[in-house]
Structures are given as C-alpha cells and as structure tokens.
Amino acid sequence: MAPQSSIPAPSNSSPASIVATLFYKTDSPNHAHPHADASPHSPTDHLPEASLSSLNDGSVPTSNMQEYPLEPPTPGPDPLDHLYGSYISQSCLTDFFVTLTTIIPGLEDSSIESRRLDNSKLCRVVEVTFSLPAQSSVTPEGLRQDETISRFEHQWNIEAVFQTNTIYRRYKRLAVFDMDSTLIQQEVIDEIASLIGVEAEVSAITHAAMNGELDFEASLRRRCALLKGVRNPDVWETLKPRITLNHGVADLIKALKRLGYKTAVLSGGFTPLTGWMGQQLGLDYAFANHLVVSDDGLSLTGELTGEIVHAEKKRQHVLEIAEKEGILLEQVVVVGDGANDLPMMGVAGLGVAFNAKPKVQMQAPARLNSKSMLDLLYLLGISKEEQEALLG
Incomplete structure (x- = not known):
C-alpha cells in the first residue's frame, strides 16, 4: 500500500x-x-521591423472603416x-x-x-x-x-x-522529474523525427498530447509509427550530443543529492536516452517506454513493447518509489511540464509545473516560470546563501 x-x-x-x-x-x-538576473538578449534575436505598414492595431491611417477605431483605447495603470x-x-x-x-x-x-x-x-x-x-x-x-x-x-x-x-514543506526526501522539456530542453521524439524528415507530423501530435487534447498512449503510438525504419543504435548516439539540460538542472540535482534526496526521472520518452540521462545525472530511478527493435537489431519497427509510461503509470511509479523508500507523500516533490504529469503532481506534497503549457499551469498545484530550475530550492525555503553553500 x-x-x-x-x-x-x-x-x-x-x-x-x-x-x-x-x-x-x-x-x-x-x-x-530589466533586473540584473535577466537573461541577456542574443545578437541573433529577431527584432520586429520598425515599419508603420507592419502595424494592424488602428494606429496608422486606413481607408477601411471596419479597422478604424471608434475611440482610443483606455490606457491601463502603469x-x-x-x-x-x-x-x-x-x-x-x-x-x-x-x-x-x-x-x-x-x-x-x-x-x-x-x-x-x-x-x-x-x-x-x-x-x-x-x-x-x-x-x-x-x-x-x-x-x-x-x-x-x-x-x-x-x-x-x-x-x-x-x-x-508544515515541517514536510521544508524537509522533502524524494524528487521526481519528467524528462522532455523539463530536465532537458528537447522533446526526444521530435528530435528523432527531425533526423528522418517527419518532424512536422510528430511535433503536431506531441503538442496536442502535452496540452491534453489527445489521449497520450494513442498519440504516442501514432508518433512511434512514424519512426519505423530509423537506424538503431546509431540514432541514440547521434541524439546524445543534441540533448541539452535545462538551466540549473545539474546544480539542482547536485544540491538535492547533498541533502540526501532520492531522485527519479519518469518519462513518456524512450529508455535508451532516459536511462543514459539518469546515469549522467546520477539519478536513483529512471522509467520510460521501450521501443521494439527489428530482429537484426539494426532498426526501429515503429512499435512499443511493455507497459506504457502514461499519466497514470507515472502516478503509480511515484507511489511505488515512495513506498519502497519509506517516504511520506508529503515529502515528495514532482516537477513536470505536460498534461500527463498532472496526476503524479497531484499525489505529491509539492507538484510544480515548470515553464509548462498554459493549460497545465492552470491545473497544476504550483507553477514556476523561471530560466533556472535551481529556483525550485526557494520553494523548499532554501535561501540563496544556503544554495551557494550546498553547491560550494
């Protein structure tokens, strides 16, 4: 139980x-x-054209009365x-x-x-x-x-x-993370799709699934079917250099481990990369989906095998890990960004939607929109000075 x-x-x-x-x-x-901590703009950032013709808010002359403002908009307070x-x-x-x-x-x-x-x-x-x-x-x-x-x-x-x-707010013992767009900046299945030219089709399905518009398992199988014929294991070695951690993730895991936390990644992605990422970060648990490989081991069949790590399975994993480690659910923090992360957020003492989709932010127990995941430590009451001591 x-x-x-x-x-x-x-x-x-x-x-x-x-x-x-x-x-x-x-x-x-x-x-x-801007605040001193704000991210600097890159020299390559696109800047809007300074052209009157690009405006469509009624601030430039127009001969179309339907576009002409009947009265100026009321300015809001500063x-x-x-x-x-x-x-x-x-x-x-x-x-x-x-x-x-x-x-x-x-x-x-x-x-x-x-x-x-x-x-x-x-x-x-x-x-x-x-x-x-x-x-x-x-x-x-x-x-x-x-x-x-x-x-x-x-x-x-x-x-x-x-x-x-409560005391459990400050003294958590288990941290559980989604992987794609949470621990890492990419959606792995989209990265695989880009290698074989079906990125647009896969990305559209991914976006709808993360917003809760499609059943996750059905959408996952549809996306995987598009990966049929992808070379294995070459694809995983090709992808690893393209995977980028979100800012602050490595330091956060380092700090949590020094505090004695157990850590886990629960991903709707695939075991080769999830397991590899878990090893890179030194996580205690890693669960993801298993892709079927052809008999000669050289290509993906586009099919999945075993239990699907969908929303309910993620929730079940959180419960099972907490029970195995003897950790109260109040001492669990869960971080994710998609609709399929909401059930596991709901059973944790603290469930955080990190830079999540708008619909997920509305439903999650807590939301954190930050350039650095290290800011999660503030929610545990750990000050900047204490963070620096942990990472020193």
Missing part, C-alpha cells in the same frame, strides 16, 4: 500556517529596466514594478500584506512575516508566512485561484506559490 498522508487537519487551537513564495519575473519586466523598480520592493510587500488581509477575513497584520531568500540589493525572491485565523477555510489552492491575487501578480510582475507551511 502506498504511504498515506500523516498531516493532521488544522484545529481551532492550532490554526494552519501558509507560506507564499514570491518571485519577481526577472526576464519579463514591465518596463525598460505597472507597479515600473514605478518602484524591477525587484520585490517594500511597497510590493506592503501591497501583498494588504491584499492578504483583504481576502482572508480576520487575518491580522501582526501574523504576517517575510524573509528575503535572495539577499541581494535587488531582491527577487521573498518568502511570506502567515497563520490563518481559527476556523478559516482558506487553502493554498484557493489563494492561488483568487482573482485579487492574480491582479496583484499582474500589477507587480510577480509569481506567487502558496503552500501549507
């Missing part, structure tokens, strides 16, 4: 505590002064990070405190505490902790979906992640 939740429900004498981790979106400031700076300012925090007391009846200012996790001058990550009033029905999920919180995030260019503040 899989490990069960052991966190008691909050009582009137011991109100629940919630922690909100606030991230300033350094890569997308609402003004012309983004507040434009006024106060591209970081989490004290004004931003004060506004967040006011927002919390507005939407949580009975919440006292004195119960709200903040801690800078990034201690630089232009702080971009702050942890805010507050105790809920007795008998409050507020939950992290409810706060995340609250319209007032969404408005605050938009105005200040902030992303807020809410969690119940």
Whole structure:
C-alpha cells in the first residue's frame, strides 16, 4: 500500500500556517529596466521591423472603416514594478500584506512575516508566512485561484506559490522529474523525427498530447509509427550530443543529492536516452517506454513493447518509489511540464509545473516560470546563501 498522508487537519487551537513564495519575473519586466538576473538578449534575436505598414492595431491611417477605431483605447495603470523598480520592493510587500488581509477575513497584520531568500540589493525572491485565523477555510489552492491575487501578480510582475507551511514543506526526501522539456530542453521524439524528415507530423501530435487534447498512449503510438525504419543504435548516439539540460538542472540535482534526496526521472520518452540521462545525472530511478527493435537489431519497427509510461503509470511509479523508500507523500516533490504529469503532481506534497503549457499551469498545484530550475530550492525555503553553500 502506498504511504498515506500523516498531516493532521488544522484545529481551532492550532490554526494552519501558509507560506507564499514570491518571485519577481526577472526576464519579463514591465518596463525598460530589466533586473540584473535577466537573461541577456542574443545578437541573433529577431527584432520586429520598425515599419508603420507592419502595424494592424488602428494606429496608422486606413481607408477601411471596419479597422478604424471608434475611440482610443483606455490606457491601463502603469505597472507597479515600473514605478518602484524591477525587484520585490517594500511597497510590493506592503501591497501583498494588504491584499492578504483583504481576502482572508480576520487575518491580522501582526501574523504576517517575510524573509528575503535572495539577499541581494535587488531582491527577487521573498518568502511570506502567515497563520490563518481559527476556523478559516482558506487553502493554498484557493489563494492561488483568487482573482485579487492574480491582479496583484499582474500589477507587480510577480509569481506567487502558496503552500501549507508544515515541517514536510521544508524537509522533502524524494524528487521526481519528467524528462522532455523539463530536465532537458528537447522533446526526444521530435528530435528523432527531425533526423528522418517527419518532424512536422510528430511535433503536431506531441503538442496536442502535452496540452491534453489527445489521449497520450494513442498519440504516442501514432508518433512511434512514424519512426519505423530509423537506424538503431546509431540514432541514440547521434541524439546524445543534441540533448541539452535545462538551466540549473545539474546544480539542482547536485544540491538535492547533498541533502540526501532520492531522485527519479519518469518519462513518456524512450529508455535508451532516459536511462543514459539518469546515469549522467546520477539519478536513483529512471522509467520510460521501450521501443521494439527489428530482429537484426539494426532498426526501429515503429512499435512499443511493455507497459506504457502514461499519466497514470507515472502516478503509480511515484507511489511505488515512495513506498519502497519509506517516504511520506508529503515529502515528495514532482516537477513536470505536460498534461500527463498532472496526476503524479497531484499525489505529491509539492507538484510544480515548470515553464509548462498554459493549460497545465492552470491545473497544476504550483507553477514556476523561471530560466533556472535551481529556483525550485526557494520553494523548499532554501535561501540563496544556503544554495551557494550546498553547491560550494
């Protein structure tokens, strides 16, 4: 039997505590002064043409009355990070405190505490902790979906992640990752398809599957059928140099291992590359799909064998690994980006959609849109200084 939740429900004498981790979106400031941590633009980045003819918003003369604006658009208020700076300012925090007391009846200012996790001058990550009033029905999920919180995030260019503040929030023991577009930047099946000229067909099916528009297993078999005849094992050796880790992944795994975590990758991709990547990173578990190879071992047949690692199978693997290692589900963190990752996110103490598809971000327990996966450590309450000590 899989490990069960052991966190008691909050009582009137011991109100629940919630922690909100606030991230300033350094890569997308609402003004012309980016944060020091923002990714630099490449000299090869495409710049839009500075041509009036390229505008279609009614700002240039037109003879078509259907395109002519009947009245000028109403300008919105200036983004507040434009006024106060591209970081989490004290004004931003004060506004967040006011927002919390507005939407949580009975919440006292004195119960709200903040801690800078990034201690630089232009702080971009702050942890805010507050105790809920007795008998409050507020939950992290409810706060995340609250319209007032969404408005605050938009105005200040902030992303807020809410969690119940228990000891298990800080002391996780198992980290489970999806592979394609999570640990690595690529979708492996798309990379294989590009080698044989069927990239467009495979990529279209992949995109629909990750957005939950197609049954994953059926879509996987359709994509694999397009790979019939691909040379084996040459294709895997050709692909390995093309695989790129997402930024911060190697450091994150290093830090987690130093903290004593068990680690796993659960992929809807294929065992040759998933197993290889697991070895490269030193992961404890690696599960993926098995492609059928021709009798002479020289080519792929386009078929799959064994159990498919689909959404429910990923969830089952998380439960089984946690049980085998004697780890409570509250001490599990799961990171993924696709719709087929949502079930395994749902059974974990912390499920994170990392730079995920929009539909997945809406449904995942938490979302993190960051250039570096190392930022996951902030969600565990680990400060920048502590991260540097772990990686030193």
